[in-house]
Amino acid sequence: MLDLLTIGELSARSGVAPSALRYYERLGLIRADRTGGNQRRYARAELRRVAFIRISQQVGVSLDEIREALDSLPEARTPSPQDWARLSASWRSRLDDRIRLLTRLRDDLDGCIGCGCLSLQRCTLYNPEDTLAGEGPGARLVLPRPTDAPTPASSLN
Amino acid sequence: MLDLLTIGELSARSGVAPSALRYYERLGLIRADRTGGNQRRYARAELRRVAFIRISQQVGVSLDEIREALDSLPEARTPSPQDWARLSASWRSRLDDRIRLLTRLRDDLDGCIGCGCLSLQRCTLYNPEDTLAGEGPGARLVLPRPTDAPTPASSLN
DNA sequence: CTCTGAGTTGAAGTGCACTTCAACTCAAGG
DNA sequence: CCTTGAGTTGAAGTGCACTTCAACTCAGAG
Numbered sequence: 001m002l003d004l005l006t007i008g009e010l011s012a013r014s015g016v017a018p019s020a021l022r023y024y025e026r027l028g029l030i031r032a033d034r035t036g037g038n039q040r041r042y043a044r045a046e047l048r049r050v051a052f053i054r055i056s057q058q059v060g061v062s063l064d065e066i067r068e069a070l071d072s073l074p075e076a077r078t079p080s081p082q083d084w085a086r087l088s089a090s091w092r093s094r095l096d097d098r099i100r101l102l103t104r105l106r107d108d109l110d111g112c113i114g115c116g117c118l119s120l121q122r123c124t125l126y127n128p129e130d131t132l133a134g135e136g137p138g139a140r141l142v143l144p145r146p147t148d149a150p151t152p153a154s155s156l157n
Numbered sequence: 158m159l160d161l162l163t164i165g166e167l168s169a170r171s172g173v174a175p176s177a178l179r180y181y182e183r184l185g186l187i188r189a190d191r192t193g194g195n196q197r198r199y200a201r202a203e204l205r206r207v208a209f210i211r212i213s214q215q216v217g218v219s220l221d222e223i224r225e226a227l228d229s230l231p232e233a234r235t236p237s238p239q240d241w242a243r244l245s246a247s248w249r250s251r252l253d254d255r256i257r258l259l260t261r262l263r264d265d266l267d268g269c270i271g272c273g274c275l276s277l278q279r280c281t282l283y284n285p286e287d288t289l290a291g292e293g294p295g296a297r298l299v300l301p302r303p304t305d306a307p308t309p310a311s312s313l314n
Numbered sequence: 315c316t317c318t319g320a321g322t323t324g325a326a327g328t329g330c331a332c333t334t335c336a337a338c339t340c341a342a343g344g
Numbered sequence: 345c346c347t348t349g350a351g352t353t354g355a356a357g358t359g360c361a362c363t364t365c366a367a368c369t370c371a372g373a374g
Contacts, residue, residue: 008320018321019363027361037370039321058262063361088266095263099256105215106252109245165350175351176333184331194340196351220331321370328363333356340351 004033004041014050021050029053029067045078052087059091060098161190161198171207178207186210186224202235209244216248217255 011018024030025040030049032040049070056066069087073079168175181187182197187206189197206227213223226244230236 006320007322017363020361022322023362035370037321038323039370055262055266057361058258092263092266095259095266099259099263101215102252102256102259105212106249106256109212109249109252163350174333177331179352180332192340194351195353196340214331315374317372317374319371319373322368323366326363326365328361330360331358333358335356336353338352341349343348344346 003044005044005047007032007040007042010042010046010050013047014054016050016054024050024053024063027063027067029063029070048079048084052084055088056091059095061091061094160201162201162204164189164197164199167199167203167207170204171211173207173211181207181210181220184220184224186220186227205236205241209241212245213248216252218248218251 005013007018007021010016010021014021016024021030025032030042030046030053032042032046035041052070053063053066056069057063061069069090073083073087162170164175164178167173167178171178173181178187182189187199187203187210189199189203192198209227210220210223213226214220218226226247230240230244
């Protein structure tokens with residue numbers, strides 16, 4: 001059966017606010033059919049896209065990159081489990097990197113904070129070389145490299 | 158020797174842009190003396206504060222919370238290594254939570270994405286119980302909301 | 315048919331963490 | 345003294361990910 005969802009239903013089932021769903025649609029991350037009265041109707045497959053979006057955000061991926069990833073899904077048919085697995089696998093090294101960074105941070109935190117090494121940029125804790133993009137408002141784990149400051153490498157000379 | 162740093166020097170040594178340092182000062186995260194000509198001069202101890210700020214950001218803490226934590230440092234004397242250790246310890250459970258979440262995400266990613274469970278809110282991957290506060294639309298799925306974490310101020314006194 | 319709740323739009327607003335800008339002063343070398 | 349680079353300010357701008365708003369229409373129950 002076709003079983004199309006209203007925006008309210010998709011919101012309730014995904015836990016994502018209707019305004020966010022409309023925003024995602026504007027960015028091209030999800031799509032909706034329209035009724036005669038111009039209301040959105042979502043295929044059930046969109047639920048999976050929304051799930052993928054939210055999970056990807058947790059990995060630290062921007063909506064723009066998520067859109068690129070979603071664009072690689074087949075348009076003709078409903079994506080298969082394999083299609084989704086391929087996509088999720090592409091985030092995996094990113095996830096690994098982030099876990100590594102946070103683990104190192106945790107293991108070094110007590111021993112390192114307060115000691116002299118924190119004054120220096122060469123401390124691995126302070127200056128992780130695998131800096132990643134931001135994660136969204138309020139949840140930024142690793143900040144983008146400041147642009148008008150000298151790079152750490154050069155400034156230590 | 159007192160060895161005060163200019164904003165440019167602090168920027169170079171910390172890797173943080175001068176504009177960001179001024180911003181931190183406005184928020185009350187760091188402080189500076191002034192020369193007769195109104196230029197900022199930073200004590201060396203500020204370098205450690207900046208380091209703490211950047212590390213804390215990587216843990217996922219907002220500047221506002223970092224300010225609260227820094228406010229708990231002794232004002233009269235230069236903070237000791239123990240003072241810093243106490244502060245860093247307060248981020249630790251947060252870091253643990255974050256690592257746990259990402260690890261689960263990584264371990265479940267391949268197996269779970271694409272399967273039917275992603276359509277459901279009860280999927281642990283999609284809807285980790287330790288981060289979901291509300292249930293209405295607009296409820297953030299994962300962006301770390303420190304509802305359970307002890308506030309730095311209370312936990313440190 | 316009426317009523318109400320759910321949906322529609324574009325535009326503007328929010329919050330965070332900064333950055334950029336213009337217009338200006340200061341500090342240090344030659 | 346002059347020049348240049350570094351520093352100063354408040355105000356405004358940026359980018360992301362949304363949310364809120366006003367004004368409106370639609371869909372389904374009674």
